[in-house]
Amino acid sequence: MKKIILLALNLFFGTAIISAQSIDEYFERIRHDEAALISFMSKMPKGGDLHHHYSGSVYTESLIEKAIKDDYFLNIKTMVAKRAPQEGNNWKKLSVLREEGKLNEYKLKMLKHWSIQYYNTEIPSDKHFFDSFGKFREVVNDYTAEGLLEFKERAIKENVSYIETQYKEVKVRLDLSEFKNANSKILSLASQKDTTAIFTIFDKIYESIIKQNALEKVAEFNAKHIENPHDSLKIDSDNFTMRYQNYLLRFMPPVDVFKSLILSSISDETSDLIVGVNIVAPEHGEVSMRDYWLHMLMFNYCQKKFTKVNYALHAGELTLGLVKPEELTSHINDAVYLANADRIGHATGMPYEINSSRLLRYMAENKIPVEVNLTSNAFILNIRKDEHPILLFKDYGVPIVISTDDAGILRTNLTDQFVTLAKSYPSFHYADIKECVYNSLEFSFIDIEKKKGLLKDLDNRFIQFEKSLP
Numbered sequence: 445m446k447k448i449i450l451l452a453l454n455l456f457f458g459t460a461i462i463s464a465q466s467i468d469e470y471f472e473r474i475r476h477d478e479a480a481l482i483s484f485m486s487k488m489p490k491g492g493d494l495h496h497h498y499s500g501s502v503y504t505e506s507l508i509e510k511a512i513k514d515d516y517f518l519n520i521k522t523m524v525a526k527r528a529p530q531e532g533n534n535w536k537k538l539s540v541l542r543e544e545g546k547l548n549e550y551k552l553k554m555l556k557h558w559s560i561q562y563y564n565t566e567i568p569s570d571k572h573f574f575d576s577f578g579k580f581r582e583v584v585n586d587y588t589a590e591g592l593l594e595f596k597e598r599a600i601k602e603n604v605s606y607i608e609t610q611y612k613e614v615k616v617r618l619d620l621s622e623f624k625n626a627n628s629k630i631l632s633l634a635s636q637k638d639t640t641a642i643f644t645i646f647d648k649i650y651e652s653i654i655k656q657n658a659l660e661k662v663a664e665f666n667a668k669h670i671e672n673p674h675d676s677l678k679i680d681s682d683n684f685t686m687r688y689q690n691y692l693l694r695f696m697p698p699v700d701v702f703k704s705l706i707l708s709s710i711s712d713e714t715s716d717l718i719v720g721v722n723i724v725a726p727e728h729g730e731v732s733m734r735d736y737w738l739h740m741l742m743f744n745y746c747q748k749k750f751t752k753v754n755y756a757l758h759a760g761e762l763t764l765g766l767v768k769p770e771e772l773t774s775h776i777n778d779a780v781y782l783a784n785a786d787r788i789g790h791a792t793g794m795p796y797e798i799n800s801s802r803l804l805r806y807m808a809e810n811k812i813p814v815e816v817n818l819t820s821n822a823f824i825l826n827i828r829k830d831e832h833p834i835l836l837f838k839d840y841g842v843p844i845v846i847s848t849d850d851a852g853i854l855r856t857n858l859t860d861q862f863v864t865l866a867k868s869y870p871s872f873h874y875a876d877i878k879e880c881v882y883n884s885l886e887f888s889f890i891d892i893e894k895k896k897g898l899l900k901d902l903d904n905r906f907i908q909f910e911k912s913l914p
């Protein structure tokens with residue numbers, strides 16, 4: 445029956461460009477036919493993936509292959525892989541496991557511990573997810589060239605033209621020992637919200653960092669870890685572009701977080717390839733929760749100092765049950781009003797925020813998008829379907845971008861995110877979905893000339909795609 449209708453449509457429209465109305469009708473017809481929907485979304489241009497962590501996005505099979513090829517040591521109890529020999533009976537070389545005929549068994553175990561494949565509910569899903577990084581960290585850090593090329597190849601195959609990956613924590617040699625007592629002082633001032641006194645300490649740390657030739661050291665770091673590999677691997681091409689964000693870790697002591705933020709910002713300001721700064725690690729962790737306001741104040745400080753740098757912040761990756769109810773009310777407010785974030789990642793806690801209507805209106809008016817990560821939120825936070833505030837964002841006109849977060853661990857890709865969007869939210873029509881795709885380039889942090897080129901290319905991709913529909 446469906447075939448006959450489609451044939452009739454084809455006869456009617458001939459080979460002319462299919463009209464917007466008929467694409468919408470076609471889309472509404474297939475949105476509950478999963479196979480047809482997957483086929484549609486695979487081919488649809490998807491613009492950019494703006495919320496993408498390098499280390500969580502390499503597929504686990506690639507990491508296992510790398511660990512076997514380079515004969516890593518595996519802890520057969522915890523599934524942690526290490527390059528160098530380790531003390532204790534639980535560590536075995538992968539070649540030894542092969543000789544013992546146990547390699548396939550351990551490959552499956554690695555897949556289970558390093559991703560959500562075969563996840564059972566023995567341990568909480570958020571813990572399973574965040575613990576997995578520590579198990580394959582050394583492997584993924586040794587896999588950067590292959591990892592970046594893997595992203596590029598996958599992106600081209602699923603019609604994604606741009607990735608902005610959270611790639612590096614900027615590390616250079618600095619001596620900040622004179623500030624070793626500053627942590628407790630800063631925390632005490634933060635508990636009184638004494639911004640002026642905290643900024644005085646920040647000024648001193650900043651001056652010390654600059655005096656220690658941070659600019660030169662960071663330029664060297666950029667060249668070695670990002671610019672040279674990016675060029676020599678020929679990551680950018682006619683049909684694909686990649687840019688990088690630096691990140692800092694929430695659980696570090698305040699002086700270290702601040703240092704990392706300053707270095708990340710300098711790194712961003714001095715390289716065309718580094719386009720943003722982010723903050724990562726579980727938001728509901730003990731230190732993350734205690735220092736959240738202080739971290740947002742650090743971003744406030746840097747927004748004034750580094751006016752050209754873009755900041756995308758994970759904020760409100762929380763829900764009731766994960767933290768106390770009163771801890772759910774301020775993170776997105778602080779990221780938006782205090783840290784002046786240019787984009788917000790996740791924001792699943794939006795319904796719980798104080799004055800959420802005012803906040804949503806502000807984000808809509810000031811074009812502060814939310815990076816929505818549906819599979820990630822479903823697995824880590826158990827938020828799916830109408831528990832997710834995506835319809836709230838839509839109703840208020842907050843720009844939405846669809847992204848993957850950690851496609852490797854979560855066993856997903858950008859196509860799958862759009863399939864989930866279409867299946868779960870019938871009020872997202874084709875035009876809304878197309879708008880999300882355009883948002884993913886409009887709100888990317890890439891420089892304006894490159895952005896124009898990517899948007900023009902996206903227009904052409906959509907013309908080709910829409911022409912190809914039945």
Ligand SMILES: [Zn+2]
Pocket residue numbers: 495497758789849
């Ligand atoms: Zn993330």
